Amino acid sequence: MRPLAQQILAFLLLVFAFSSLPYLLVIHSKHLGVGNGLVVSMLMWCPAFAAFATCALLKIDLATLGWSWRPARYQAWAYVIPILYALPVYVVTWLAISGSCDFSRFADPVGKAFGFPDSPRATALFIAIPLYAVLGVISSTARALGEEIGWRGFLLPGLVRQFDFTLGCLISGCIWALWHYPGLLLADYNAGTQPAFALTCFTLMVIADAYILGWLRLKSGSLWPAAILHASHNLFIQAIFDRMTVPVGKALYITTEFGCGLVLTIGAFAVYFWTRRGEVAEQQVRSVDEIHALGGA
Numbered sequence: 052m053r054p055l056a057q058q059i060l061a062f063l064l065l066v067f068a069f070s071s072l073p074y075l076l077v078i079h080s081k082h083l084g085v086g087n088g089l090v091v092s093m094l095m096w097c098p099a100f101a102a103f104a105t106c107a108l109l110k111i112d113l114a115t116l117g118w119s120w121r122p123a124r125y126q127a128w129a130y131v132i133p134i135l136y137a138l139p140v141y142v143v144t145w146l147a148i149s150g151s152c153d154f155s156r157f158a159d160p161v162g163k164a165f166g167f168p169d170s171p172r173a174t175a176l177f178i179a180i181p182l183y184a185v186l187g188v189i190s191s192t193a194r195a196l197g198e199e200i201g202w203r204g205f206l207l208p209g210l211v212r213q214f215d216f217t218l219g220c221l222i223s224g225c226i227w228a229l230w231h232y233p234g235l236l237l238a239d240y241n242a243g244t245q246p247a248f249a250l251t252c253f254t255l256m257v258i259a260d261a262y263i264l265g266w267l268r269l270k271s272g273s274l275w276p277a278a279i280l281h282a283s284h285n286l287f288i289q290a291i292f293d294r295m296t297v298p299v300g301k302a303l304y305i306t307t308e309f310g311c312g313l314v315l316t317i318g319a320f321a322v323y324f325w326t327r328r329g330e331v332a333e334q335q336v337r338s339v340d341e342i343h344a345l346g347g348a
Contacts, residue, residue, distance in 0.1 A: 053318075054242065055213050056213065057109075058105060058109055058111065058202075058209060059206065059209050059210065059213065060075050061105050061109060062101050062102060062105045062205055062206060062209075062233045063101075063206075065100075065101035065104050065105060065231070066079055066097055066098050066100075066101035066102075066201055066230070068093060068101075069097040069100050069101055069104075070097040070230065072093075073090045073091070073093045073094035073178060074094065074234070075096065077090060077091070077233070077234055077237075077238045078092070078233060078237045078238055080238070081238050081239060082239055082279065083234055083238050083239055083240045084152040085228065086188070086242065091194075092194050092197075092208065092281075095194045095195065095197045095198050096194075096197030096198075097197070097201075098198050098199075098200060098201020098202055098205075098206075098230075099196070099197040099198060099200035099201050099204075100197075100201075101201055101205075101221065102116060102200050102201045102204060102205035103200075105205065106205075115205075115208070116200055116204035116205055116274060117203075117204050117268065117272060117273045117274040118273070118274070118275075119127075119272060119273045119275075120273065120275055121273075122271065125164045125267055125270065125273065125275075125276040126270040126276050126279050128267070128276070129267055129275075129276040129277070129279040129283065130188065130279050130283045131283075132263065132280055132282070132320065133280060133283040133284040133287055133288065134283070134284070134287055135320075136201075136313065136317050136319075136320050137284070137287055137288050137292060137313065137316070138287075138292070139313075139316060140306060140310075140312030140313055140316055141292045141295070141296065141306055143305075143312070144296065144305045144306050144312065145295075145296070146235040146254060146300055148299060148300045148301065148302050148305075149299075149300075150297055150300075151296055151299050151302040152295060152296065152297065153296075153297045154165070154172065154295055155171065155172075156294055156295055156296075156297065157175060157291065157294040158171035158172045158174065158179075159171045159177035159296045161174055161175050161178075161179040162174040162175065164179075164309070165178055165179065165333050168264055176238060178235045181329075183286060183290060183291060184286075187286050187290065188279070188282050188286050191282035191283070191285050191286045191290075192278050192279055192281075192282035192307055194282070194285075195278050195279075195281035195282040195285060196274075196278040198227075198281060199274050199277045199278040199281055200262075200274060200278075202223060202226075202227055202277075202279075203223075203264055203268040203274050203277040204221055204265075204268075204274040205264065206225045206226070206318045207219060207261075207265050207268055207269070208224055208268075208269070210222050215326075216265065216269070216328045216331055217325065217328065218264075219265065220258075220261045220262045220265040220266075220325075221258065221261070221269070222259030223261050223265065224257055224258035224259070224260070225254075225258060225261070227257055228254040228257040228258060228263060229298065231257070231297075232250070233322035234251070235249065235253060241309055241331065242298075242303045242306075242307040242308075242309040242310065243298070243303065244303050244304055244309055244310070248304065248309075249309035250309075252308075252310055252311055252313075252314050253308055253309050255318070256308060256313045256314050256317050256318075258321075259314065259317040259318045259320070259321035260284070260317050260321070262321035262324050262325050263280065263320050263321055263324050264276075264277040264280060264281070265318070266325075266327065266328070266331060267280065269331040270330060270331050288307070288308065288313075289308075292306070293306065293307055302317070302336075314320070
């Protein structure tokens with residue numbers, strides 16, 4: 052088995068190589084939803100393909116990626132945490148900026164989609180949102196899992212072993228943010244605010260989220276909490292809260308993944324989990340080392 056630094060480098064080269072094709076399609080169309088969403092799904096699975104290829108090429112046991120589901124309490128917290136850090140941002144914005152909340156922006160389309168155009172609010176509250184919260188997060192997890200197999204399943208444990216928790220999460224967060232830049236700068240994965248502001252807020256948010264995801268990954272020994280948190284984040288922010296928000300005043304500079312609100316709330320959660328870094332079980336890292344050792348000398 053190759054030295055750890057070579058494993059990390061091989062993974063990074065592969066993930067950016069694999070991502071080039073879907074990104075070319077996104078950049079050509081200037082639309083993240085090109086191909087009815089199939090291209091972005093392919094893009095989100097490129098980190099997983101890179102992880103699998105690296106494991107195959109360097110004879111690394113796939114068990115090191117963290118497939119165990121238990122203990123399940125971390126999955127439950129992963130589902131809830133994005134609601135806890137996102138909802139206050141949107142509620143404060145809706146209360147502070149007149150006209151920034153319009154539930155009908157979300158309700159009217161789902162009312163028509165479910166065949167109840169005359170009762171959109173009831174449809175949204177009693178059918179759409181419950182289905183989003185249960186089935187929607189399963190669908191979202193199927194896409195987020197591709198990223199998390201690569202970023203938190205393969206890359207993060209290696210970085211933490213090479214450096215430490217603090218620097219490992221920082222580096223993984225920076226790489227994760229950089230990987231999104233083509234969609235932000237050359238397509239429509241943005242909120243339409245000033246590019247420098249959006250890029251800065253998004254980068255800081257992603258780095259902060261990397262500490263939450265990293266703590267859950269290492270503490271649980273499983274990549275599933277990271278996948279579920281990633282999925283819950285995408286679902287509640289992009290599919291629900293953003294759709295209820297009207298871009299009036301400075302609303303877009305506070306909300307969305309490109310505003311300052313989530314930087315503050317996710318940052319607060321990141322600091323909290325960073326203070327608990329001592330709880331990250333060292334035996335989890337040691338167990339990964341032991342499994343890696345089985346892959347070859």
